[in-house]
Amino acid sequence: MNSTIARLVGGRLAVGVLTLLIVSLVVFFLTSLLPGDAVQEQLGQEATAEAVAALRAQLGLDLPVHLRYFNWLGGLITGNPGISLVNGMPVDDMIASRLPNTLKLAAVTTLVSVPLALTIGILSAMYRGSIFDRYSNMLAVFAVSVPEFLIATIAVLIFAVKLGWLSALSRSVEVESFGELVRIYALPVLTLCCVLTAQMARMTRAAVVDQLSASYVEMAILKGARPIRVVLRHALPNAIGPIANAVALSLSYLLGGVVIVESIFNYPGVATLMVNGVVTRDMPLIQACVMLFSLGFLMLVLLADLCAILSNPRLRK
Amino acid sequence: MKPNSISPKASIGSGKDNALKQDGANEPVRTRRRRLSLSVGGVIGLLIVTFWALMAVAGPLFAPHDANAMISDGYFGPLSLEFPLGTDYLGRDILSRLLHGAPFTIGVALAATALACTAGVVLALVAAASGGWVDALISRTQDALIAIPNKIFALLMVASFGSSVPLLLLMAAFAYMPGSFRIARAVAVNVMTMDFVQVARTRGEAMPYIIFIEVLPNMLRPVMTDFGLRFVYVVLLLSAMSFLGLGVQPPDADWGSLVRENIEGLWAGAPAVLAPAVAIATLTMGVNLLIDSFGGRSKREMEK
Numbered sequence: 017m018n019s020t021i022a023r024l025v026g027g028r029l030a031v032g033v034l035t036l037l038i039v040s041l042v043v044f045f046l047t048s049l050l051p052g053d054a055v056q057e058q059l060g061q062e063a064t065a066e067a068v069a070a071l072r073a074q075l076g077l078d079l080p081v082h083l084r085y086f087n088w089l090g091g092l093i094t095g096n097p098g099i100s101l102v103n104g105m106p107v108d109d110m111i112a113s114r115l116p117n118t119l120k121l122a123a124v125t126t127l128v129s130v131p132l133a134l135t136i137g138i139l140s141a142m143y144r145g146s147i148f149d150r151y152s153n154m155l156a157v158f159a160v161s162v163p164e165f166l167i168a169t170i171a172v173l174i175f176a177v178k179l180g181w182l183s184a185l186s187r188s189v190e191v192e193s194f195g196e197l198v199r200i201y202a203l204p205v206l207t208l209c210c211v212l213t214a215q216m217a218r219m220t221r222a223a224v225v226d227q228l229s230a231s232y233v234e235m236a237i238l239k240g241a242r243p244i245r246v247v248l249r250h251a252l253p254n255a256i257g258p259i260a261n262a263v264a265l266s267l268s269y270l271l272g273g274v275v276i277v278e279s280i281f282n283y284p285g286v287a288t289l290m291v292n293g294v295v296t297r298d299m300p301l302i303q304a305c306v307m308l309f310s311l312g313f314l315m316l317v318l319l320a321d322l323c324a325i326l327s328n329p330r331l332r333k
Numbered sequence: 334m335k336p337n338s339i340s341p342k343a344s345i346g347s348g349k350d351n352a353l354k355q356d357g358a359n360e361p362v363r364t365r366r367r368r369l370s371l372s373v374g375g376v377i378g379l380l381i382v383t384f385w386a387l388m389a390v391a392g393p394l395f396a397p398h399d400a401n402a403m404i405s406d407g408y409f410g411p412l413s414l415e416f417p418l419g420t421d422y423l424g425r426d427i428l429s430r431l432l433h434g435a436p437f438t439i440g441v442a443l444a445a446t447a448l449a450c451t452a453g454v455v456l457a458l459v460a461a462a463s464g465g466w467v468d469a470l471i472s473r474t475q476d477a478l479i480a481i482p483n484k485i486f487a488l489l490m491v492a493s494f495g496s497s498v499p500l501l502l503l504m505a506a507f508a509y510m511p512g513s514f515r516i517a518r519a520v521a522v523n524v525m526t527m528d529f530v531q532v533a534r535t536r537g538e539a540m541p542y543i544i545f546i547e548v549l550p551n552m553l554r555p556v557m558t559d560f561g562l563r564f565v566y567v568v569l570l571l572s573a574m575s576f577l578g579l580g581v582q583p584p585d586a587d588w589g590s591l592v593r594e595n596i597e598g599l600w601a602g603a604p605a606v607l608a609p610a611v612a613i614a615t616l617t618m619g620v621n622l623l624i625d626s627f628g629g630r631s632k633r634e635m636e637k
Contacts (some may be wrong), residue, residue, distance in 0.1 A: 038477035047493050157625065161568050163616035165576045165592060166610040169599055177600055272484035278575050291577060294492040302492045309485045317480075333585075 020327045021325060032314045035054025039310045040092070044085050046298050064221045066295070092307060098300035102227075102293075113288060118285035119276070121208075122270050124201050129209040129216065130263060136213070137220025137259075141228060142247050152217065159214035164276040168207040175203060204281045208273050212266055219262030227251040264320035270315075271309050347453025370610035373610035375626025381619025388432060390437035396429035405548075421595050425498055427605050431612055439616065441498060442571055445505035446564040452506065454556055458544050461521035472518065475511040483508045485571055491579045501580060505567045516559045520552045527551070560625040565617045572613050589612050 044229055095139070097107045140149040159167075175181050227233065228251050236286045278287040291304040292298075361637070388395075419427050456475070460468040490504040524530065525548060533547050574580035575589025586594070590607035598606045 034473070035477045035480050038474060042477065043489065044487060157621050158618065161565060161569075161621045162574070162608065163572050163617075165573065165589075165591075166614055169372045169596070169606060169610060171590070173599060182495050187504070256541040268482070275484045275488070276576070279577055290488060292580075294488045294579060297492055299492065302489060306481060306485055306489050309482050310480045313480050313482055 024325050025322065028318055028325075032318050035314060036307075036311065040089055040307060041085070043303055043306050043310075044088060047303055048081055050083070068182075075147050076312050088303070092304070097304035097307075100301050102296045102298045102301075107301050108328070110289060110301065111304060111308065112288045114284060114286045115164065117283065118274060118287060121201070121204060121274065121278070121283065121285060125205050125208045125270065126267060128205055129213045132209070133216035133263075133266075134215045134220055134259070136217040138224055138247065138252070140217070141221045141224035142243065144225065149221075156214035156218050159210045162210075164207055164211065164273060165280060167210050168277065168280045169201070171203050171206055204277045204283055207277050207280075208270065211273060213270060214267055216263055216266040219258050219266060220255075223255045223258035223262060224251060227255045230327075257324055260323035260327065261320045264316050264323060269318045271312050353598050362441055362540060362547075367476045371464040372624040372626045378622030378624075378626065381488060381615055385435070385439055385616050385619065387437045389443070390433035390436075392432035397426065399426075415603070419608070421591070421598075421605040423520055426474045427591070427608050430586060431588065431609055434587045434591055434609065435612075437498070437581050437585060438568060438572065438589070438613070439540065440504070441581075441587070442564060442567040444511065446560060448502070448506035449509040449530045449563060449567070450556065450560050451515075452510045452551070453515075454517045454549075455508060455603075456510075457514050457517035457521050458548065460518055461525050461548075462544055471514075475514045478507075478511040479515070484573060487574055488579070491574065496574070496579050496582060498581060498585070501574065503573060505570055508570065509563050509567060513563060517552065517556055520555045521548060524548045524551045558624055561620050565620050568613065568617055587609050 067244055088098065095108060097191070098113075100107055100110060100191060129225045136152055140146075140152050181310070184319060224247070229249070230251075233251055274285060275287040275291065277283070278285045278289055282288070286308065290302060293301040293305065390428040421427055421430065456471055460471040486508045487504055490500065490507070494500050494504075497620040513598075530543060530547050533543050538547075571580055571587065572589030572592075575587050576593050578590075578593055581590050582588070583588045592606055595603065595609075
């Protein structure tokens with residue numbers, strides 16, 4: 017790593033932290049604009065004014081809004097995002113118990129969709145304008161225009177109802193055998209993969225096509241290299257950076273996709289926790305979840321930037 | 334002022350004509366074909382979009398039954414002459430409910446998209462025209478808003494302010510404004526460096542004149558493409574929220590809520606659950622096909 021790369025990466029990190037700060041401001045003030053008085057709700061209508069005031073003081077709600085923001089932000093940074101208004105549990109414990117499940121789901125989806133998308137993308141770039149290219153393009157348009165819940169419902173209809181192969185709900189996430197792994201993850205992963213693979217394949221195709229129109233590829237073709245060799249040996253190594261960038265950016269789709277998929281399949285992850293939090297208006301939990309998802313997004317964007325920077329040979333020694 | 338305001342228009346016009354003539358000289362056949370007809374997909378898309386646009390305005394008038402009347406004894410009834418799309422979990426006519434839901438799904442999404450794109454474009458023009466710290470401030474804020482995934486932002490807004498229709502509209506507009514801003518700013522910055530804008534600046538035109546007369550008309554095409562894509566995203570977001578039960582609330586129902594309330598019918602393979610889902614899919618695919626035939630696909634890849 018030389019100093020140029022270090023400076024670029026440092027700059028990206030600084031922008032990321034600044035963005036996260038702005039996000040925290042937006043999140044905090046959106047949730048505090050209409051207090052809806054959670055305390056009053058929690059204690060019920062008959063609560064005495066003293067009881068309400070006492071609980072408000074205990075929760076720190078009687079402080080001015082900017083102080084509350086700094087308290088909350090400080091708590092967030094030190095890993096103490098507050099106490100759930102609904103069941104009194106620490107928010108970080110609630111999230112910690114669910115986060116591994118969501119990460120597992122995301123990991124399995126990534127492992128399935130990335131190789132698939134790369135294969136489709138590279139093949140359709142190699143055979144531009146062929147029937148395969150046109151059909152995969154049509155399928156991709158279909159996949160990104162259809163709501164996830166339609167894909168999920170059709171998948172359930174086919175695999176769980178008509179064929180009876182898989183269960184429609186993910187009741188447990190304890191995996192003991194390969195069969196069980198397939199049974200639990202097949203439908204949620206299939207649903208998430210549809211959109212993700214479509215996006216990634218399209219971007220991969222664009223990156224490879226971009227390289228194939230470069231003059232060194234023309235040279236390789238004129239030299240008599242076979243098409244496969246031109247793509248795999250000449251074009252692909254140069255497209256790795258843009259492709260890695262595309263993969264990282266596409267993965268950010270997962271951050272929204274899991275909300276629907278976890279809810280449909282009743283999967284015990286962070287997204288279902290957050291949806292339940294919205295139903296019960298558990299503000300500390302929601303704030304923490306939004307920050308967590310935004311952090312995930314920023315990390316993926318940072319990863320994409322890193323891929324772009326590190327794959328640029330002009331920045332290497 | 335008068336002669337000044339005419340001359341730049343004339344210069345833009347002639348410049349465009351020249352460009353077209355050059356295209357025509359290079360590839361006369363292709364240009365003519367493109368002008369005369371959309372692709373097959375484009376025609377299909379146009380038909381679907383026109384159909385749903387009509388339904389969004391007049392859909393409820395065509396409803397054969399009262400959308401909220403429980404008129405059939407059969408729950409999750411099959412397709413029949415009386416109930417063309419079957420009946421729902423309370424024995425209500427699905428076709429009528431679908432038609433009554435069209436203004437919610439299409440109208441709200443359209444209004445939200447219009448709001449998002451207008452706000453995005455105005456901010457982009459201000460940022461591109463001012464440059465300097467104003468540009469930096471606006472761009473940084475919009476980037477921060479992009480960092481909150483749309484569905485997560487939607488959940489946050491609904492948790493804070495409830496889920497009335499005006500709020501859903503504002504929420505969707507706010508969620509998609511940063512993306513619109515990003516595209517519009519990139520285009521605006523490009524147009525700003527064009528010769529005719531430089532000429533207008535040198536001539537000493539006021540900023541509003543430059544923005545609205547010189548720059549905006551030249552941004553229209555990419556902005557319209559972006560509008561179509563954003564509309565699709567908004568429809569999907571609002572349907573998803575309704576599907577989670579956090580969108581349009583009963584007794585009103587958009588297509589996402591129809592899927593949600595009939596989800597039990599899935600086990601029987603009832604048309605009640607598939608019909609509204611397919612309606613959403615045809616709407617979004619129609620818009621996508623239409624945009625594709627205008628060659629807007631590369632814009633989507635740029636953004637995603």
